[in-house]
Amino acid sequence: MNRHRALLAVAGLVMSGCTACGGTGSQPPTVTPPPGTFRETSPDASGSVETFSQTQVDRSGTFFSQLGTNTRTCNTCHVASDGWSITPAHLQQRFQSTQGTDPVFRALDGANCPSADVSTLAAASSAYSQLLNFGLIRMTLPMPANAEFSIISINDPYQCPETTASRPALYRRPLPSTNLKFLNGIMWDGREPDLKTQAKDATMVHTQPTTPPTDAQLTQIVNLETSLFTAQSQDNLAGDLTAQGGSGGSVFLSAQAFAPGINSGSGFNPNAFTLYTNWATVSDRNATAQQSVARGEVLFNTLPMRITNVTGFNDVQGQPLIVGTCTTCHNTPNVGGDSMPDRMDIGTGSPKPNLPSYLIQCNDGTQVATTDPGRAMVTGKCADMSKVKIPGMRGLAARPPYFHNGSAATLIDVVNFDDQRFNMLLTDDQKADLVAFMSTL
Ligand code: HEC
Ligand code: HEC
Incomplete structure (x- = not known):
């Protein structure tokens, strides 16, 4: 209980004794957030997801306001009920209920191709198939100067026609605009130097503004994003x-310590998850499910994996086989x-029927097929392919x-x-057990 007490002091919450009392597993605890804090819960596929902030969330703030000419806001693609990303299920609902006019x-x-025909509902439904079925946004970056x-x-x-060798289409999932306290590297390819620059670039890329956002607007966006758990x-x-x-x-999460490199190098501890240690031996009426979650956590920390051929890892460590864990x-x-x-290639970019794939030739003559060159589009290096x-x-x-x-539909x-790879x-x-555990994160 020490961790609980420490956290309650940090969060300033008043909580009933329910976390300690037996037989209340499915009852929400009586938690009264102090005035000024924010807590919002939404249902999802396996229960509910919750966002907590120590400060009030202003729904009329810049993150939720139109910044450009196409009626989009940051909130168009970063939605609390979708873990601050977007999901196919909700995108399909948004498409149906607005007849395809929702700003996303x-x-x-948003379309598979910027010049696609979206003039009728039927045409739009096929033009937005990547968004509707996989929650993918079509990003593009220019081929870097001096690319290898x-x-x-x-x-x-x-x-x-807009998908070209000098400007390939990179269909990517919106990363969550929450839990940013724990960030290390911004965007899938780590290309953004800081959150203000990210917010500015996101405005320019997604919202078609006539003028760039002001510094005050960017500060407000970043203050909001970094307050969310x-x-x-x-x-x-x-x-x-x-x-x-x-x-x-999310309240416990808000008190979780973090610093870059906090669990790496000589101080590395594989037992990185300790959320459900107490559930290994519970005996209340949810015990079967709780013990599965606890076992999944132990597996995630300890199950040996033979890690081979992961560029960004095996090559960096100079070891062709590393026996590790998740x-x-x-x-x-x-x-x-x-x-x-760190950035790595675990093989998720292998060609898929719904994605363009690019045959890439490196200056040393080697060839590789990928759906997304990832970090290599930032550094120009073949080693970052x-x-x-x-x-x-x-919030998974x-x-x-x-x-x-979006190539894995479910956990x-x-x-x-991973099992095969x-x-x-x-x-x-x-x-x-692994799925039960990851579903409770
Ligand atoms: C049209 C959809 C869309 C809109 C609108 C949008 N984003 Fe995103 N966001 C994305 C996608 C897609 C990515 C990942 C892109 C990539 O890695 O290349 C992303 C990534 C991010 C990330 C990176 C998180 C991480 O873990 O690295 C942040 C932060 C973010 N967006 C904030 C914003 C802000 C702030 C706005 C408003 C100014 C905004 N987004 C508007 C789609 C969107
Ligand atoms: C060698 C490093 C490595 C190991 C070991 C590893 N992962 Fe990952 N994992 C990654 C990378 C890299 C990604 C991102 C891949 C992508 O988005 O294409 C990822 C992504 C994921 C995601 C998706 C997250 C999201 O937001 O889309 C889940 C879930 C996940 N891993 C679970 C696991 C589990 C479970 C294990 C152990 C069985 C595991 N990983 C072991 C490197 C690793």
């Missing part, structure tokens, strides 16, 4: 994620991003699909990908 449906980067590689052919299912708070099977000594939910890469304590700004950052893992249940290109798809030979029970 703007051809410039070139795109020698493009296999584009959309035959988009988002996590799953309730699980349909395991119940309240702070019951029985559990430390899930937390070797997802090491930020109780958050699961990487505490260092298809590398992306390791995103934080909180609210924001499928997963990976930068079990992620586990199956890293030769893990997981049992069905182990897979179920």
Whole structure:
């Protein structure tokens, strides 16, 4: 209970004794946020997701206001109920209920191709298929000057004239604009130097403004974003994620310590997640589900994985085989991003039917096919081909699909990908425990 007490002091909350009392697993705890704090909960596929802020969230603030000419706001693609990303299920609802006029449906980067026909509802529904089915936004970056590689052919299912070898289309998932306290590297490819520059570039890229945002507007956006903490708070099977000594939910997350490199190098501790240690031996009526979550947490920390051929990792360490665990890469304590700004290629960019793929030739003659050159589009280096950052893992249940290109529809798809990629030979029970655990983050 010491952690609970310390946290309550930090958050200044008044909580009933319910986290300690048995048999209340599915009852929400009686928590009264002090005046001025913000707490909002929304249902998701496996329970509910919650956002907490020590300060009030002003819904008329810059993040929620139109900054350009196409009626979009930051909130168009960063929505609290979707873990501050966007999800296919909600995008399809938005498409239906607005007949395709919701501001997210703007051809410039919402459509598979900016010049696609969106003049009728039927045409729009196929033109926005990547957004509707995978929650993907079409980003583009110019080929870097002095790139050590070139795109020698493009296999584009959309035959988009704007998708070219000098400006490839990179269909990417919006990263959550929350939990930014734990960031290490901004954007999938780490290209933004700081959050103010990111907010300015996001305004210019997505909202078609006539003038850039002011410094005061950018400051307000960053203050809002950095105040937000988002996590799953309730699980349909395991119940309240702070019951029985559990430390899930966004209020605990807001008190989680972080500094760049906090869990790397000689001080690395593979037991990066300790949210549900107390659930290993619970015996209330949600015990079966709670114990599965606790086992999943232990597996995530300790299950050996044979990590090979991961560029950005095996090559950097100079070791072709590293036996690690999920937390070797997802090491930020109780958050699961990487505490260092590393970028890696674990193979998620291999060609897929719904994505253009690019055949790339490096100056040394080697060729590779990828759906997204990732970090290489920033540095121009072949060594950075298809590398992306390791995103934080909180609020996962609210924001499928997963990976930068949405190629894993569900958490079990992620586990199956890792199982095959890293030769893990997981049992069905182990897979179920890992999914149960990740669903409570
Ligand atoms: C049309 C959809 C869209 C809009 C509108 C939008 N974003 Fe994003 N956002 C994205 C996508 C896609 C990414 C990831 C792109 C990438 O990595 O190349 C992203 C990434 C981010 C990130 C990076 C988080 C991380 O973990 O690195 C932040 C922060 C962010 N957006 C904030 C904003 C702000 C602030 C605004 C408003 C000025 C905004 N976004 C408007 C789609 C959008
Ligand atoms: C060698 C490093 C490494 C290891 C080990 C690793 N991951 Fe990852 N993980 C990554 C990278 C890199 C990404 C981002 C890939 C992408 O977006 O294309 C990722 C993404 C994910 C995501 C998706 C997050 C999101 O927001 O889309 C989940 C979930 C995940 N990993 C779970 C696991 C689990 C479970 C294990 C252990 C079985 C594991 N990872 C082991 C590197 C690793």
